[in-house]
Amino acid sequence: MSTVQQPDLGDRPARLTVGVVGAGRVGPALAASLQLAGHRPVAVSGVSDASRRRAEAMLPGVPLVTPAEVLRRADLVLLTVPDDALPGLVTGLAETGAVRPGQLLVHTSGRYGAKVLDPALRAGGLPLALHPAMTFTGTPVDVQRLAGCSFGVTAPEELRLAAEALVIEMGGEPEWISEENRPLYHAALALGANHLVTLVAQSMELLRTAGVEAPDRMLGPLLGAALDNALRSGDAALTGPVARGDAGTVAAHVTELRRHAPQAVDGYLAMARATADRALAHGLLKPELAEDLLGVLATGTHTPQNGEDR
Numbered sequence: 001m002s003t004v005q006q007p008d009l010g011d012r013p014a015r016l017t018v019g020v021v022g023a024g025r026v027g028p029a030l031a032a033s034l035q036l037a038g039h040r041p042v043a044v045s046g047v048s049d050a051s052r053r054r055a056e057a058m059l060p061g062v063p064l065v066t067p068a069e070v071l072r073r074a075d076l077v078l079l080t081v082p083d084d085a086l087p088g089l090v091t092g093l094a095e096t097g098a099v100r101p102g103q104l105l106v107h108t109s110g111r112y113g114a115k116v117l118d119p120a121l122r123a124g125g126l127p128l129a130l131h132p133a134m135t136f137t138g139t140p141v142d143v144q145r146l147a148g149c150s151f152g153v154t155a156p157e158e159l160r161l162a163a164e165a166l167v168i169e170m171g172g173e174p175e176w177i178s179e180e181n182r183p184l185y186h187a188a189l190a191l192g193a194n195h196l197v198t199l200v201a202q203s204m205e206l207l208r209t210a211g212v213e214a215p216d217r218m219l220g221p222l223l224g225a226a227l228d229n230a231l232r233s234g235d236a237a238l239t240g241p242v243a244r245g246d247a248g249t250v251a252a253h254v255t256e257l258r259r260h261a262p263q264a265v266d267g268y269l270a271m272a273r274a275t276a277d278r279a280l281a282h283g284l285l286k287p288e289l290a291e292d293l294l295g296v297l298a299t300g301t302h303t304p305q306n307g308e309d310r
Contacts, residue, residue, distance in 0.1 A: 015038045015039050015040060016034075016039045016040070016074075016075040016076045016104070017039070017040050017041075017042045017073060017074045017075045017076070018031050018034050018035070018039050018040060018041045018042065018074055018075070018076050018077075018078065019041070019042060019043040019044065019070035019071065019073055019074030019076070019077045019078065020041070020043070020044040020045065020055070020059075020070065020077075020078045020080060021044075021045050021067045021070050021071075021077060021078065021079050021080065021081065021089070022045070022046070022051075022078075022079065022080040022081035022082075022085075023044050023045065023046030023051035023052065023054055023055040023064075023080075024051060024054075024080055024081070024082075024138070025054070025136035025137065025138035025142070026080045026108050026132070026136050027044070027078050027080030027108070028044070028054055028055050028057075028058035028059050028138075029058065029136055029138075029142035029143055029146070030078055030080070030108065030132070030146075030170060031044070031058070031059055031062075031078060032058050032059060032140070032143050033143050033146050033169075033170040033171065034076075034166075034169065034170060035059075036143070037169040037170065039076070039169075041059050041062045042062065042063075042073045042074055043062065043063055043064075043065050043069060043070040043073040043074055044059055044062050044063070044064055044065070044070065045064065045065060045066055045067045045069075045070050046064060052064055054138050057139075057140075058138075058140065067089070067093065067098070068093070068096065068098045071093060071098040071099060071100065071103065072098070072100075074103075075103060075104060076103075076104040076106065076166075077103065077104065077105050077106065078106050078107075078108065079105060079106065079107040079108070080107070080108050083109045083110075083111045083112065086107055086109055086112060086116055087112075087116055090105075090107075090116060090117055090119050090120055091119045093119075093120065094119035094120050094122065094123045094125075095119070097123075099120045099123040099124065099125040100123075100124065100125070101123070101124025101125070102124060102125075102126065103124070103125050103126065104125075104126045104128060104162070105117055105120045105125045105126065105127055105128065106128045106129075106130050106166070107128075107129055107130075108129075108130060108131055108132065109129070109131060110131040110133075110152060110182070110185065110186035110189060110190075111182060111183060111186045112129060112182060113129050113154035113177070113178075113179035113180075113182040114127045114128065114129050114154050114155050114156060114179060115179055116129075117129075126159055126162075127155065127156065127159070128153075128154075128155045128159060128162070128163045128166070129152070129153065129154040129155060129182070130151050130152075130153055130163060130166065130167060131151060131152040131153075131186075132146065132149050132150075132151050132172060133149060133150045133151065133152060133175075133189055134146065134149045135193060146170050146171045146172055147171040147172075148171065148172070148173060149171070149172045149173065150172065150173045150174075150175050151167040151170075151172045151173065151174055151175065152175055152177040152182070152185055152186075153167060153174045153175060153176050153177065154176075154177050154178070154179055154182060160176070198267075199267075199271075200219065200223065202261070202264050202267070203215070203219060204216060204219065205261070206257075206260070206261055206264070207219070209260050209261070235278050235279070235281075235282040235284070236282070236284075238275065238278065238279050238282075238284055240275075241253075242272050242275045242276050242279060242285070242293065243275065243276075243279040243284050243285055244285075244289075245285050245286055245289025245290060245292070245293050246293075247289070247292040247293045247295070247296045250272060250293060250296050250297070251296045251300070251301055253268065254268065254269070254296070254300045254301075255300075258300070265300075269297055269300070272297055273294075273297050276290065276293055276294060276297065
C-alpha cells in the first residue's frame with residue numbers, strides 16, 4: 001500500500017507559496033514561471049554570490065534565507081541543486097525536521113526519479129521529479145523558453161495529476177518517465193544536447209582557424225537544417241563523406257585535424273565510426289565502400305584502391 005498522502009486541495013490555497021533551495025540557473029526560472037501562473041515565491045536560498053545575484057534579478061523582493069527557512073515558508077519547494085548534492089540535501093532536511101507533512105517537494109534532476117525523495121516522503125512530504133528538457137542561461141529568457149518545453153515527470157501514481165498540472169502551469173509539456181528509466185532518459189538528453197554544444201564549439205574553432213570570420217553565421221543555417229532534418233527523418237537525414245563512403249575525404253580530414261587541432265581527432269573518429277555504423281545499418285553506406293572507410297577510421301590513413309585517384 002502506498003505511503004503517499006493525497007494532497008488535500010480543499011485545505012490548500014488555490015495558489016501556492018513557492019520556495020527555492022539552490023538558486024542556480026534552473027530554480028529561479030521555474031519559480032518565476034510559477035509566479036506568472038499565479039503562485040507566490042516567498043523564499044530562496046543560494047550559496048555563491050552569483051546565485052544570490054541571480055535570485056535577486058529573477059525574483060526581485062523575494063528574501064534570501066537558509067534552506068530550512070525556505071521549507072518553513074513554502075507550500076511547494078523547488079530543490080534545484082546539482083545531482084550529486086541532491087541525496088544529501090534531502091536526507092539532511094528530513095532528519096532535521098524541516099519537511100512538513102503535505103508539503104510538495106520538487107527536484108529538477110534528470111538523473112533521479114522520485115525515490116531520491118524517499119526521506120522526505122517518510123517525513124510526510126509529497127515527492128515530485130520534474131526535469132525540464134532545456135538548457136538554462138540564468139536570465140529571464142529562460143522563462144520564455146519554458147513555453148512548450150518538455151518535462152520528464154516521475155512521481156507516485158497518486159501525485160501524477162498534480163505533477164502534470166504544475167508542468168502545464170509553467171507552460172511545459174509533461175512526459176511521463178518511469179523511475180527505472182530515468183538514468184537512460186537523462187543519458188539520451190545529455191548525448192544530444194551537451195555533446196552538441198561541444199561539437200558546435202569545436203566546429204567554430206576550426207572554421208576560425210581556416211580563416212572564416214563569422215563561423216556562427218556560416219554554421220547557423222547548416223546546423224538548423226541538419227537538426228530539422230534529423231528530427232523529421234532520423235538516420236535518413238545522414239549526409240556527408242562518411243555516409244557516402246568517401247574514405248579519401250575522411251582521411252584528409254583526419255590529417256588536417258592532427259595538424260591543426262589534435263585534441264579534436266578522437267572525437268571526430270568516434271563520431272565518424274558511429275555515423276558509419278548507422279549509415280551502413282540503414283542502407284545509406286554501400287557495403288563495398290564501408291570496408292575502406294572503416295579502415296581509415298581504424299588507422300587514420302587511406303590507401304587508394306586500384307583505379308582510384310592517388
